[in-house]
Amino acid sequence: MPETTPKGLTRLAFGGDYNPEQWPESVWDEDVRLMREAGVTLVSVGIFSWALLEPAPGEHDFGWLDRLLDLLHEHGIRVDLGTPTVVPPAWFYRDHPDALPVNADGVRLAFGSRGAICHSNADYRAAAADITTRLAERYGDHPALALWHVHNEYGVPVSACYCDSCAAHFRRWLAAEHGSVDAVNAAWGTAFWGQRYADLEQITPPRTAPTVGNPGQALDYKRFADATMRENFVAERDILHRLAPGIPVTTNFMTALSQCDSVDYWAWGREVDLVTNDHYLITDGRRTHVNLAMAADLTRSVAGGAPWLLLEHSTSGVNWQPRNPAKAPGQMARNSLAHVARGSEGALFFQWRQSRRGAEKFHSAMLPHGGTDTRVWREVVELGAAIDALTPVKGTRTDADAAVLWDWHSWWAQNLQWRPSEDHDARERADAFYEALYDRHLTVDFAHPEADLSRYPLVVVPALYLMTEAAGDNLRAYVEGGGTLVVSYFSGIVDEHDAVHDGPYPGALRDVLGLTVEEFSPLLAGQAVRLEGPDGLALGADVWTEFVVPRGAETVWSYADGLTAGRPAVTRHRLGEGTAWYVSTRLAADGLDAVLARAGQDARLAPRADLPRDVEVVRRTGESGTFLFAINHTAADAKVALESAGTELLTGERAAGRLAVPAGAVRVVRLDG
Template structure:
């Protein structure tokens, strides 16, 4: 089995991307001295260094990297060594211009950014294998080497190319997937609009067409593009496994960022030795710590519940959003330790020393432009000490209370053109349901629709437009065996080829929900509907209504106005030992809380009203003990009840009864027993 723990790392990981090639070598010694002061244990190096490592074809210059790795090792700092295949050199593109990707409209991108790669291009694949082989041969036994870092953020900024090389590769992928062109015609429904193909060679990528193209073809091209990126990762990984055995190989994911929704991380999670993730706060006015928790929970779930590693986040502001505010004092520590609470084996940043040049020079760093006499630096040093004090939690696992179904391929299908309403956003529903669970202080695992759900008393389906028959059977068995299920509207509509399931909506969910849906009736912008419920309660919905027909389900809330007036809005179906809830409109936060409260009662999940809003309480447990992380995101001091005595690891104090957590602070208690 491949190694899954960074080699030689005996503490939690703390550090960041280190790009010393941007600085004179005289600065490197200052860097490692300050790294030791900050408590850095590992840095990522070489990720964008291809042009320096191979300045001309077949001519290599490893001396600077030799000196760097030797320097890191001399100071006890481990190296996450990158294969620089995300940024081929200018000379490569001059010789192989067809390695530059082509957009759907036929525009070929130019050199001068990053990630400008046609992943089907044979010359790129050969060159990537060559530089990876050279690196692995030279550094496999270097004492600083802790981990291999392949490429960088696959799918960003280009996930799909539409050139002739990709067209030929797509045809080969289709032949391997479907075997016959008739099977492609059947899957894509090409009888519609006369799109039938007589031969694989007639098929092109879904380039720009006069009106909407074939949605099943577009969906398969997303699968193909994702598989192509993964092929290239696996090719590099296998070289590294062969030449550098015993050293884990990873690549940095971006699981919860919409900028990387072209990657099916369920498929990628089993290909890396250690799941790692990059996370940056989206400062759009929402509660950024909720999205952070969601990203951490999702990454842990992609890792199958195993410990993972936060490989990049920011010390303060970033640089690529329209407005990039600084983090408040103490926020960097809260952000970092919230990831650790939810399974990360440390916290690393982009980057160590803030750049003076280039597109990311205003992105914050561990060592800012202002140097060591800055708030950020002082907080980095303090955080390094905190992370070090938590090293005994290594290998423990985060404990979850509920599961949310999540499927990137369903999103790909739903986000294609000509759906009933452009206002229905699957990601928005996922965020909303997650936030509602977060506010009930429930720790969440994410799960693939066909995964084993038996460990969870409550499973939530915020949006699952594409659902296989196997997923439908899985949810039915889950409820029959005693689980509680909550499903939101426009789920279970199409199969894996974007074909509407036979029979009434919602296809494979009809039996488990005990209902059918006759017709969708999306609302116009600004429209609202009232929903009447038990004991005179009233909720509000927008964006969506539909004509629900109960077929065994009980109506709990009813549409009080609109076209669906008098029809069920929220239902509950008892099936076997469990129950299934259905929500036929977009509810605001109060409505989601009401429904999830009823469902939590069904699932016998006790309320956690003693925890204040925006105070997280998350557990990690393992052979070394049980650890309670309490993270106070508010401006007020909080007191959290403890079920057992313990020791607070950041202060060394004993804790009992009610744990005091100052405003904006984090406390980690190792519980006795």
């Protein structure tokens, strides 16, 4: 089995992307001196260096990288070495212009940014394999090497190409996936609009057409594009495994960012030796720490619950959003340690030294333009000491209370054209349900719809439009076995080919929910409805309503107005030893909390009313003990109850009874026993 932790790294990882090629070599000594001052243990290098390593076809210059790795090793800093295949050199595109991707409109994109790659192009694949081989042969046994870093953020900014090479590759993929043109016609429903194909050679990518194209074809092309990128990763990974055994191989994911919704990370998680993630706060006015927790929980889940690594985040502001505020004092440490609480084996940043030139020169860094006499630098040094103090948590796992079902294939299908309402956003519902669970102080695992769910007392399905029959059977078995299930509207509607399940809505879920839906009734922009429920508790909702017919389910809340007035809105169905809840409309935050409170009672999840809002408590457990992380995102001091006494690792103080967590601070207690 390949190694799954960075070789030679005995502490938690702390550091970031190091791009010394942007600076005179005379700066390198200062860099490593300051890295040691900050407590840096791991840096990522070489990710964008192909043009320097191979300045002309077949001509290589490794001297600068030799000197760099030797210098880092001399100062005890481990290296995550990149294969620079995300940006081939300009000469490569001059010689192979067809390696540039073509968009759905038939426009070939130009060189000059990053990630401009047709992943089906044979010349690109050969060149990528060659530079990867040369790096592995030269550095596979270098004493500084801890980890291989293949490519960079697959799917950003281009995942799918629509050129003729991709068309031929797509047809081969279809033959392997479906077996015959008749099977493709059946899966895509090509009898509609006369789209039937007589031969696979007639099939092209879903290029821009006069109106909406075939949704089955579009869904399969998203799967194909993802699989093609993954083929290229696996090719590089296998070279590295063969030539540098004992060094784990990864690539940096972006699990919870909409910019990278083209990648099925459940599949990718099975291919990397160590799951790593890049996370950047989306500063759109929402509570950024909730999205951070969600990203960390999702990354840990992609890793199968095993420890993972935060490979990139920012010390302060980024530079690619419409507005890029700085992080508040102390926020960088809270962000970093919240990732550690949720399973990361450290915290790394983009990047070490802030660039003076290029597209990301206003992106914050560990060593800012202002140098060491800055707030950011002082906080970096303090964080390095904190990360070092948390070394005992290395190798432990985060405990979860509930699961949320998540499937990238369903997002792909949901986001195709011509759905009942453009106002329904499946990702928005996932965010909303996660936030409601977070506010109930529940730690969440994410799970594939066909995964074993038996260990979770509560499973939430925010909005999974696509659901296989196997997934439906899985959820029924989960509830019959004693689980509590909460399902949001427009779930279980189509199968894996985007074909509506036979029979009434919600096809894959109607038995477990004990109901059918006669008709969807989306609301117009600005419309809202009111729900009436237990003890006169009224809830507000918008965007979506349905004509629900109970088939064994009991009505808990009913629609009080609108077309569906008097009909069930929220239902509860006892099945076997468990309970299934259905929410047929878009509830606001208070409504979601009300439903989850009652579902939590069914699941026998004890309420945590003693914890203030935005004070999160997360546990990591393992052979080295049980560690309680208390993270205070508020401006007021807080207290957290401890089940037993212990030692607070960041201050060294003993803690018992109620742990004091100052405003904006983090405390980590290693519990006794």
